[in-house]
Amino acid sequence: MKATWNLLTSNTLWAVFMRAKYIQNRSLTSIKLVTSTSRTWKDCWHCLEDIIEHSTWEFGPGNFSLTHENWMGIESLANKVPINCPQYSLNFAASRDFNLPLFSTQQQEYLRSQYRQLKENLQEDKRIWPHSQDGKFSIKSYIKLTQAHNPSYAILKRIWASFVPTKYSMFVWRLFYDVIPVDSVIIKCKIPMASKCLCCTNTSQESTIHLFIKGTLATYVWSHFNLMFDICPGGTISQTLELWFQRGRKGSMEQFICTLTPLMILWEVWRERCSRKYEEKHQWQSCSIIFKIRFWIIRLCDRFTPRRKSSE
Known part of the structure; x- marks a missing residue:
C-alpha cells in the first residue's frame, strides 16, 4: 500500500519511472494487469482500487477522472454511471459546465455546486489521504480505516x-x-x-x-x-x-x-x-x-x- 501511494504521489526517480512505464497518463481504473509485468507492479496494481477509493484531492486544474476518483471526499461516481461510459476528466466536465449525458439535470447541478465549493487556486492537483492529519498515507491510518469497516x-x-x-x-x-x-x-x-x-x-x-x-x-x-x-x-x-x-x-x-x-x-x-x-x-x-x-x-x-x- 505504501509503495502504491508513493508511486501515485511521489516524484522520486522510481515513481516517475513506474508511472511512465505502467500508467502512461491513463485512467487508473482502466489499466489491466498483464502477466508479463514485474512483481512490484503486480503488488501495486492490486492496491490501486483501495488507494483511489479512500483518498481524495486538493485540485486546481482537475486533471483526473471525473467518475472514478473520489474528488468530492464522499465516494467516487463509479457506481452511478454505466460501466463502459466514456472517461471524462474533471477539467473537461467543468469546461462543459457538467452538461454531460451521463448525468441528470439534478446531478449536474449538484456536481457544479461541489466543484465550485472544492476547487482551489492551485497550479497542480494533489492527491490527499484524508485519514491522517497531514494528508499523507501511513500504514497505521490504513489499518485503523480497515478495522473500522471490519465487523470481525x-x-x-x-x-x-x-x-x-x-x-x-x-x-x-x-x-x-x-x-x-x-x-x-x-x-x-x-x-x-x-x-x-x-x-x-x-x-x-x-x-x-x-x-x-x-x-x-x-x-x-x-x-x-x-x-x-x-x-x-x-x-x-x-x-x-x-x-x-x-x-x-x-x-x-x-x-x-x-x-x-x-x-x-x-x-x-x-x-x-x-x-x-x-x-x-x-x-x-x-x-x-x-x-x-x-x-x-x-x-x-x-x-x-x-x-x-x-x-x-
Missing part, C-alpha cells in the same frame, strides 16, 4: 487481549481464518483423503464448523457452559464468540471469564480431537474436558485483578 475487528481484538494466554490467542486466530488442519481444510488443498470426525457418535465428515460447534463432543461441552452462563448457542465460530464476548463490563471478572471460556472450549476440543486421532491409549472421556476448562478458569481467575464490578 471487535472479536479479533478481544482474542488478543493482554490477559488471554498466547496459545489460546494464536490458536483461535488461526481457527477464525480457517487454517487449522481439519479434514475439510486439507481436502481444499487438493489432498484426497477419507474424512471422519472422531468426536462424533455418528459418522460425519470433519469440518471446522462441525468439529468445533455442531459435533457431538462440541455440542456436549458448549451446552454445559451455555447453560451455566445463560448464553444462547451460536451457529458459527464468530457468532459463538460474539455472543460470549458481549457479556460483562470491561475490566470485570465476568468479562474475563466470558472471554477465556469459549477460547478454552475451542482449544480443548482440538486437543481432544488430536488425542483421539494420534494417541493409541487415549481414553475417550468427554466430561474430562469440562473439568479441565473449569480447573484452568479458576486458576487464571486467581491471577486476575478486576478493575470493575461485574454486571448484576
